[in-house]
Amino acid sequence: MSFEYLTISRVKKGLEEKQFSCQELTDYYLKRIDSFKELNSFITVTADTALAQAEKIDEKISRRSKLELLEGMPMAVKDIIMAKAVKTTAGSKILADYLAPYDAAVVSKLKERGAVILGKNNCDEFAMGSSNETSAFGPVKNPWDKQRVSGGSSGGSAAAVAADLCVAALGTDTGGSIRQPAAFCGLVGLKPTYGRVSRYGLMSMTSSLDQAGPIAKCVEDAAILLNVIAGPDENDFTSSTYEAEDYLSDLNSDIKGRTIGVPKEYFTSGMDAEVEKSIKEAIKKFEELGAVVKEVSLPHTVYSLAVYYIIMPAEVSSNLARYDGVRYGFKSQLAKNLFEVYAKSRSEGLGAEVKRRIMMGAYVLSAGYQDAYYKQAKKVQKLIQQEYQKIFSQVEVLLTPTAPTAAFKIGDKFDDPLTMYLSDIYTVSANIAGLCGLSVPGGFSKEGLPIGLQLLGAPFEEKKILQFAYNYQEATDWHLKHPNF
Amino acid sequence: MSITKKEIEHLAKLARLELSDTEQEKFSKDISSILQYVNKLQELRIDQGLLNKSVIKPAASRLPREDRVIGMGSSEQQELIQQAPEKEDGLIKTEPVF
Numbered sequence: 001m002s003f004e005y006l007t008i009s010r011v012k013k014g015l016e017e018k019q020f021s022c023q024e025l026t027d028y029y030l031k032r033i034d035s036f037k038e039l040n041s042f043i044t045v046t047a048d049t050a051l052a053q054a055e056k057i058d059e060k061i062s063r064r065s066k067l068e069l070l071e072g073m074p075m076a077v078k079d080i081i082m083a084k085a086v087k088t089t090a091g092s093k094i095l096a097d098y099l100a101p102y103d104a105a106v107v108s109k110l111k112e113r114g115a116v117i118l119g120k121n122n123c124d125e126f127a128m129g130s131s132n133e134t135s136a137f138g139p140v141k142n143p144w145d146k147q148r149v150s151g152g153s154s155g156g157s158a159a160a161v162a163a164d165l166c167v168a169a170l171g172t173d174t175g176g177s178i179r180q181p182a183a184f185c186g187l188v189g190l191k192p193t194y195g196r197v198s199r200y201g202l203m204s205m206t207s208s209l210d211q212a213g214p215i216a217k218c219v220e221d222a223a224i225l226l227n228v229i230a231g232p233d234e235n236d237f238t239s240s241t242y243e244a245e246d247y248l249s250d251l252n253s254d255i256k257g258r259t260i261g262v263p264k265e266y267f268t269s270g271m272d273a274e275v276e277k278s279i280k281e282a283i284k285k286f287e288e289l290g291a292v293v294k295e296v297s298l299p300h301t302v303y304s305l306a307v308y309y310i311i312m313p314a315e316v317s318s319n320l321a322r323y324d325g326v327r328y329g330f331k332s333q334l335a336k337n338l339f340e341v342y343a344k345s346r347s348e349g350l351g352a353e354v355k356r357r358i359m360m361g362a363y364v365l366s367a368g369y370q371d372a373y374y375k376q377a378k379k380v381q382k383l384i385q386q387e388y389q390k391i392f393s394q395v396e397v398l399l400t401p402t403a404p405t406a407a408f409k410i411g412d413k414f415d416d417p418l419t420m421y422l423s424d425i426y427t428v429s430a431n432i433a434g435l436c437g438l439s440v441p442g443g444f445s446k447e448g449l450p451i452g453l454q455l456l457g458a459p460f461e462e463k464k465i466l467q468f469a470y471n472y473q474e475a476t477d478w479h480l481k482h483p484n485f
Numbered sequence: 486m487s488i489t490k491k492e493i494e495h496l497a498k499l500a501r502l503e504l505s506d507t508e509q510e511k512f513s514k515d516i517s518s519i520l521q522y523v524n525k526l527q528e529l530r531i532d533q534g535l536l537n538k539s540v541i542k543p544a545a546s547r548l549p550r551e552d553r554v555i556g557m558g559s560s561e562q563q564e565l566i567q568q569a570p571e572k573e574d575g576l577i578k579t580e581p582v583f
Binding site: 098099101234237300303305306307309310317321324325326327328329330331335336337338339340341342343344346347350352355356358359360361362363366372373376377379380382383386417418421 | 488492493496497499500501502503504508511512515516518519520522523524525526527529531533536549550561564565567568569570571577579580581582
């Protein structure tokens, strides 16, 4: 039988009914990872441990017919998430040989449920980028058009799922890094509410915004994975004590009479005409499904990106101080004293975008500027949170595009950071306002590139956005199209 | 809003980075344009009173756990130390502070 583009529930059924063995399946993905190396979507492939795990699963299947939800599921994990004894680089030269000493909470949860981890996905360096071009291991190619970026920063995870090099993957999202690559690669990407998923074992970028979540082939798979990774964790003080829900049950709840808000501020001049056409068609589709769509206004949302580009670098400059050439990672051989150990190791080990953000953070936090920049940004953040809170008392979810354009060409925006930053303009509000958000396939451009739709929900309302997305997915067939590469 | 070469040098020192002349020039241009963009926050006059009134559903209502030493086995300890670029006798080695 063909293994192509299997979803989680399809794999589970196949394994339980012995249509194929877990070793055959794992072998299929490992061979594909090898055949499509040119996509550059993996930094490390853990073939041996994956095959050993697959063998164990096959033994289990021979003894009993029912499997746990993720037992034998070949998956991949973004290389900013730690997996014990596996090289975890965060896409940076400074950690090129770093072996993670423990499992991130999300990795432990995958392992506990029996997932087979195929390897670690390429990503922008320390998740700082919107195109996967800042990785020290080179850019990832988009399977839909290899001249184009796969999005970022979870670009390797998205390309790997889109190219069927794994069933699904985990990424992280600080300003759009799960949703935007999912949109560029024609997939479902879910950023849970801050606090919904433990950050224990994620290499910190912006601790007040970072969140891990799934990149998957369909809405059901995203819901299944959220079921596995969500929940409180005593190792992460910022993880919420609210118990996780069952995100899979009632996924098909009808959306008749339920309200969707479309924020007019998102329809800016930067929006590509084809993206605008897709979102308008999606609005019609939701109306056909019986949802009530209304225009809403979020006047301060236009400030989200500016707030992000102050809070994020401020936290980056503190978080990345730990890469000092002493405790772990790369150490410069040219250093003659302690200051030079710090400065030379960091200068040789970190890439340009990371340095730019550290510098920007040092600036907004420096004496004389902190009030004008950082404190003002925190106030505006609160204003934006209030505005979204008010809107969510009027509508259940918000519908917007995920990104202003489809995937752009590799190299096109690389030299102009501000233009690159604008790729996150629609996704960043969810992080700033503490919302949950997902991207679902919403059509194709004339050139055959996927376009993503974004659904935003109030804090901890993942279930709602998943329900709306599922209803839309079932009424369309965008998610069933696969790239030819 | 533009940022001078001298400011860039100062920031680099604060951030423990050594930048080449080309990097200094590029970053001074890039950071100036980013600052120009984020400066739009300055146009907002925010009523602190209104801001304080709002109730935002907290993401976490976790109480701090008891402050206790969890401890770590010596093999685990050595695993962490093994990650350091230079070590001696099971300790991390670096240049003298003074």
